Amino acid sequence: MNTKDTQNFKEKLLAEKTELEGELASIGQKNPSAKNGWEAATQDMEVDKADENAVADKLEEYEGNSNIVSKLDDQLTEVNDALERITAGTYGICEKCGQPIEKERLEANSSARTSIKHAHK
Numbered sequence: 001m002n003t004k005d006t007q008n009f010k011e012k013l014l015a016e017k018t019e020l021e022g023e024l025a026s027i028g029q030k031n032p033s034a035k036n037g038w039e040a041a042t043q044d045m046e047v048d049k050a051d052e053n054a055v056a057d058k059l060e061e062y063e064g065n066s067n068i069v070s071k072l073d074d075q076l077t078e079v080n081d082a083l084e085r086i087t088a089g090t091y092g093i094c095e096k097c098g099q100p101i102e103k104e105r106l107e108a109n110s111s112a113r114t115s116i117k118h119a120h121k
């Protein structure tokens with residue numbers, strides 16, 4: 001991969017990172033002791049404890065947010081890892097076979113770790 005391509009993917013990854021962090025910040029909060037540093041926000045959890053339905057709704061919402069946060073967080077980890085590979089000069093190399101990853105695959109998923117052939121375990 002040439003320098004210009006790498007630069008393009010780097011910009012794409014940085015944009016994805018900003019977007020993911022924005023989404024995470026809207027429904028989650030940073031917590032250094034959480035698995036990847038993010039957890040679902042709890043500041044809106046103040047409900048009338050006597051109202052069981054409200055409590056159940058909030059818990060459901062919190063669980064839903066937790067799932068989304070953990071998904072976004074995983075994506076963010078992938079993006080950060082890809083940015084590290086750019087810095088290390090190993091970006092766009094398949095982790096399974098050491099061959100360059102197809103450009104169209106990287107365009108579909110700029111944090112791909114493997115070639116099309118090795119995409120599925």
Ligand SMILES: [Zn+2]
Nearest residue numbers: 094097115118
């Ligand atoms: Zn491969």
